[in-house]
Amino acid sequence: MDQFDVLVVYSEAIAQSASQKYAVFPFDPYSRRANYNDAYAYFLKYCARKSLKAAFATSADIVGAGKCSSYWTYKNNFWVKTDRLCSSKQIFDKFSPVNKDQTIKRKLFFSSSEVKPFNDKDLFQVFFDKYKTYLQLKTFSIPTVVVKNANVETIDKALKKLEELIKKIDKEDFTEDIVIKDRFGAGGNNIYKIKADYAKEIQKIVKKKKKVSFVAQPFLKFDKGLAPKKFSGFIDIRLIYHNGNIVQTYIRAAKENDFRCNEHQGGTLTYVSKRRIPQRVLKLSLKVAKKLNKKHALFALDFIVTNNNKVYLLEGNTGPGIDWNLLKKVNEKRAKLFIRAIVKDLAQTIHKSKAKIVKPTNCLEKCDAILTPIGVTRFPIQ
Numbered sequence: 001m002d003q004f005d006v007l008v009v010y011s012e013a014i015a016q017s018a019s020q021k022y023a024v025f026p027f028d029p030y031s032r033r034a035n036y037n038d039a040y041a042y043f044l045k046y047c048a049r050k051s052l053k054a055a056f057a058t059s060a061d062i063v064g065a066g067k068c069s070s071y072w073t074y075k076n077n078f079w080v081k082t083d084r085l086c087s088s089k090q091i092f093d094k095f096s097p098v099n100k101d102q103t104i105k106r107k108l109f110f111s112s113s114e115v116k117p118f119n120d121k122d123l124f125q126v127f128f129d130k131y132k133t134y135l136q137l138k139t140f141s142i143p144t145v146v147v148k149n150a151n152v153e154t155i156d157k158a159l160k161k162l163e164e165l166i167k168k169i170d171k172e173d174f175t176e177d178i179v180i181k182d183r184f185g186a187g188g189n190n191i192y193k194i195k196a197d198y199a200k201e202i203q204k205i206v207k208k209k210k211k212v213s214f215v216a217q218p219f220l221k222f223d224k225g226l227a228p229k230k231f232s233g234f235i236d237i238r239l240i241y242h243n244g245n246i247v248q249t250y251i252r253a254a255k256e257n258d259f260r261c262n263e264h265q266g267g268t269l270t271y272v273s274k275r276r277i278p279q280r281v282l283k284l285s286l287k288v289a290k291k292l293n294k295k296h297a298l299f300a301l302d303f304i305v306t307n308n309n310k311v312y313l314l315e316g317n318t319g320p321g322i323d324w325n326l327l328k329k330v331n332e333k334r335a336k337l338f339i340r341a342i343v344k345d346l347a348q349t350i351h352k353s354k355a356k357i358v359k360p361t362n363c364l365e366k367c368d369a370i371l372t373p374i375g376v377t378r379f380p381i382q
């Protein structure tokens with residue numbers, strides 16, 4: 001079994017397992033996520049620079065505590081597939097359990113106390129569930145209720161509860177529209193805006209999307225953008241915290257005729273300096289961070305500024321993206337800075353752990369390192 005200092009484990013819904021016969025890259029080179037290949041190639045290369053042996057796998061490869069059945073590495077500008085068991089005690093986790101099978105897999109993967117996720121476990125639980133996010137951070141958040149099932153009476157009760165929550169804050173910040181979204185989703189998927197006949201329309205969607213759990217929220221008035229006018233239309237603001245500090249700040253703008261600001265839904269991402277973020281957003285983010293009290297964690301906070309200049313927390317995320325738009329050099333530069341900060345953090349943790357262990361020299365290991373690995377296939381990055 002091959003041992004690694006760091007194992008990046010990505011969602012199988014997005015990345016390709018090294019065991020897939022025709023896969024030549026971890027991410028489909030013809031998909032919208034093709035640039036992830038470059039980002040994670042850089043991640044693994046920087047791990048090597050920091051004397052960390054690192055590999056990339058997917059949630060489909062999970063077979064035990066900290067163990068995967070196949071993996072990718074990146075060497076000499078080639079992605080390398082290895083169809084062999086590997087393990088690590090330090091996991092850079094980029095997968096969320098969106099169904100029961102994946103929940104079981106995640107529990108198995110972290111079933112040993114020796115296997116550590118990079119992301120804070122408590123924060124993961126809070127941010128993975130949008131309703132839990134609301135309950136813990138309701139002072140800062142958009143009113144949120146759970147849509148328990150497709151029964152019209154149950155939906156009506158949820159909408160009445162939502163109406164009561166809205167009455168407690170500034171109604172001028174909200175339109176008459178209702179948004180329902182995947183309670184455990186990401187990337188702007190399974191989000192719907194409903195303009196009329198709320199209960200019936202919600203029922204139709206819930207019946208159609210039987211495997212999705214939904215929450216409902218009022219739709220904010222936030223279509224005027226943000227000064228300067230470069231950022232017009234529907235936008236949100238993301239602040240990334242790492243070890244108690246804001247390390248990345250950017251603005252996401254929805255594509256024309258859409259309100260979802262996610263890049264995966266056609267939105268655009270623009271890195272901006274911290275000084276260009278409105279002070280009211282920065283102040284609220286500090287209050288949220290203080291409430292969370294996670295000074296040594298990595299997480300992102302997404303905010304919306306309404307047309308009335310009121311700031312709301314949209315959601316949080318323990319796994320903010322580390323990819324970049326290949327057409328924007330500044331995005332690549334900022335993303336690489338972010339990757340280096342993460343890897344340095346990993347290196348510090350791992351090297352401290354290694355310093356406590358005296359490992360005996362094993363000549364068989366040295367001999368084995370010289371041998372050509374079995375089951376290895378190399379592919380150049382394009």
